[in-house]
Amino acid sequence: MPKLSLRTTLALSFASISVLMSLLLSHSLERLANVPVGCLQSIVLMAGVAMAVLSALFGVLLAGRMARPMMQLSDAADRLRRGEDDAAIPTETAFRETWQLSSSFRRLIDTLRAEQTKLGVLNAALEEQVSARTLMLDTANRLLFDSLEERQQLVDRLKELANTDSLTQLLNRRAFQERADIEFKRLDRQSATLSVFIFDIDHFKRINDGYGHETGDEAIRMLARTAAGELREMDVLARFGGEEFVALLPDADLATAMEVAERLRAKITTLRIATPAGPIAMTASFGVAQWVPQVGIDTLIARADQALYGAKHTGRDRVVAWDE
Numbered sequence: 001m002p003k004l005s006l007r008t009t010l011a012l013s014f015a016s017i018s019v020l021m022s023l024l025l026s027h028s029l030e031r032l033a034n035v036p037v038g039c040l041q042s043i044v045l046m047a048g049v050a051m052a053v054l055s056a057l058f059g060v061l062l063a064g065r066m067a068r069p070m071m072q073l074s075d076a077a078d079r080l081r082r083g084e085d086d087a088a089i090p091t092e093t094a095f096r097e098t099w100q101l102s103s104s105f106r107r108l109i110d111t112l113r114a115e116q117t118k119l120g121v122l123n124a125a126l127e128e129q130v131s132a133r134t135l136m137l138d139t140a141n142r143l144l145f146d147s148l149e150e151r152q153q154l155v156d157r158l159k160e161l162a163n164t165d166s167l168t169q170l171l172n173r174r175a176f177q178e179r180a181d182i183e184f185k186r187l188d189r190q191s192a193t194l195s196v197f198i199f200d201i202d203h204f205k206r207i208n209d210g211y212g213h214e215t216g217d218e219a220i221r222m223l224a225r226t227a228a229g230e231l232r233e234m235d236v237l238a239r240f241g242g243e244e245f246v247a248l249l250p251d252a253d254l255a256t257a258m259e260v261a262e263r264l265r266a267k268i269t270t271l272r273i274a275t276p277a278g279p280i281a282m283t284a285s286f287g288v289a290q291w292v293p294q295v296g297i298d299t300l301i302a303r304a305d306q307a308l309y310g311a312k313h314t315g316r317d318r319v320v321a322w323d324e
């Protein structure tokens with residue numbers, strides 16, 4: 001059924017009331033002719049009151065029918081705002097205006113729900129993208145970390161290789177120089193003691209020439225292991241080159257260094273190197289020098305070297321201290 005607008009309803013209603021009242025009046029007009037004026041006044045007054053009461057009742061009825069769907073819409077709006085999905089939107093209303101308002105509201109909600117669904121889909125896609133990116137970043141981070149770690153390991157290994165003598169795994173000459181510099185910087189110039197000894201296999205050329213280079217290498221390795229075993233953790237032992245070694249002994253005076261060198265010399269004489277012709281022995285000569293203030297590492301090594309030269313020229317297989 002087509003809905004009437006509020007304006008039409010009001011106009012029709014008041015017209016009907018007016019027509020009804022006019023009909024009542026016109027039907028009663030003949031009988032009213034003989035009614036005294038005072039009574040007539042009362043009748044008109046009563047008719048006016050009746051019309052007012054009717055209009056008021058009618059107004060209340062109309063307002064109620066108008067207000068109900070609006071209250072329902074307001075209630076539905078509140079429930080939707082709270083996220084309740086079952087908000088009832090009035091479908092049947094008395095007037096065209098409220099019916100239109102209700103339809104527009106319903107369309108608005110349908111549009112909002114459609115947008116919400118679209119947003120949900122977009123949100124899910126976005127979350128998927130974010131977790132994919134996070135995974136990529138994690139992987140990239142891990143790869144970067146791994147490659148940095150690998151790089152650091154490589155650098156460490158290269159440093160180690162650069163500092164290590166490949167035949168004996170002892171420090172090489174360059175690394176010894178660095179460690180000696182550090183020890184010298186640490187030295188308390190007034191009270192510290194420090195000694196150095198250099199030692200060298202006697203007639204090593206004969207071992208090489210007589211039993212081969214491999215046997216010579218084995219002799220060098222054996223001597224390195226033995227020396228490392230005789231020295232303290234804090235001592236610095238290095239292969240200086242060829243069959244020559246150097247040991248730096250912090251906190252050791254000349255007597256102590258001589259003692260250590262002597263113990264090592266004696267131990268070397270007990271070593272036996274396996275050769276195809278049977279085990280062979282070797283000896284080594286030692287030159288020892290103690291640090292004194294004003295003397296640098298190069299001078300100290302040169303003094304130990306001079307002492308070694310002395311040991312070589314006074315019969316070998318001995319320990320000689322540097323002497324001015």
Ligand SMILES: Nc1nc2c(ncn2[C@@H]2O[C@H](COP(=O)(O)OP(=O)(O)OP(=O)(O)O)[C@@H](O)[C@H]2O)c(=O)[nH]1
Binds near residue numbers: 215
């Ligand atoms: N097997 C081997 N031989 C080496 C190595 N480095 C140096 N040599 C050899 O060591 C020998 C050193 O000979 P020399 O300097 O004459 O010394 P030496 O025969 O020990 O004589 P003295 O030191 O005077 O007792 C040479 O034959 C070098 O070729 C090495 O790494 N391995």
